Amino acid sequence: MSVLLTASAGSSLPMLLSLVILFVFMYFFMIRPQQKEMKKKNAMLADLAVGDTVLTTSGFYGVVIDIDEDTVIVEFGSNKNCRIPMQKAAISAVEKPDAE
Structure with missing residues (x-):
């Protein structure tokens, strides 16, 4: 009986290793x-400012007029x-205006 337990315990090691x-x-x-x-998108949204050109997830380009929370x-x-x-969250890309 102890031989069967030892054999089954030895064969579970490769299975456990493959799961890891x-x-x-x-x-x-x-x-x-x-x-x-996700970190990159959160940083982009935190850096959003009035006057930035944005691309929405629906494909529309626009300019930010006001920002709330x-x-x-x-x-x-x-x-x-x-x-x-x-x-x-509906903003997918931000383009900053060129400072001249």
Whole structure:
């Protein structure tokens, strides 16, 4: 009976090792890059200022008019009449105006 227990305990070591390797692989190729991307986006949104040109997640370009805690008012188009409040999370890219 002790021979069977020893054999089964020895065969679980490779399985445990493969699970550890799988977890390490998932961390470095899936979880860590996603965390880096999230930090980069949070830094971009924290650096947002009035007058920046933004690209929304829906594909519209606009200029930031006002910033609140979690919302921004973005002006779209050249007629200056289309001002839409939206969440900061809806901004996918920010372009700073050129300082001349």
